[in-house]
Amino acid sequence: MEFKELLAAFAAKYGIEGLDGADGVAELEVDGIRVELLEDPQARSVLACAEIGLPPPDADGAFGGLMLQANFLLRATEGATLCQNPETGAYALVRPFPLALADVESLGAGLESLVNQTENWRRVLAGLRTAEEVRSAAPEAADAPRDAVTGGFVHV
Secondary structure, X not given: OOHXXXXXXXXXXXXXXXXXXXXXXXXXXXXXXXXXXXXXXXXXXXXXXXXXXXXXXXXXXXHHHHHHHHHHHHOOOOOOEEEEOOOOOOEEEEEEEEOOOOOHHHHHHHHHHHHHXXXXXXXHXXXXXXXXXXXXXXXXXXXXXXXXXXXXXXXX
16 A cells, blocks of 8 residues: 555544645644654655654753663564654654555554553653752752653563
């Protein structure tokens, strides 16, 4: 199935208007999360991208470390990759859908998973922000274990 055909079938099934991907890009909102669908003709895939948010100013690489651990064998991302947009600095989740394997059902399930993971990682990022605020207010808290910030989210 081609990119535009997949989007048309997906839009028809879920009653979404204006999801045509005419320029190789389509956007939709799922549960308040904006998801971009990008055609990757070289890989013959659709890339789904959802923004997590901007890093806290003084995170000391905490989120970056969590990202690397989560990306290991895709254990805490359900097939998506955690990354940082080089243009905006925002963290994001990106998940590929090979067109040779994609159908409306798998795209729908994959987008639902991506949205769920985005919500989870937004909570982790919010926890890091809160921890950074606590550390700023009480410098002795800076030695607290970082795992306490994640609430056990990363399972490796």
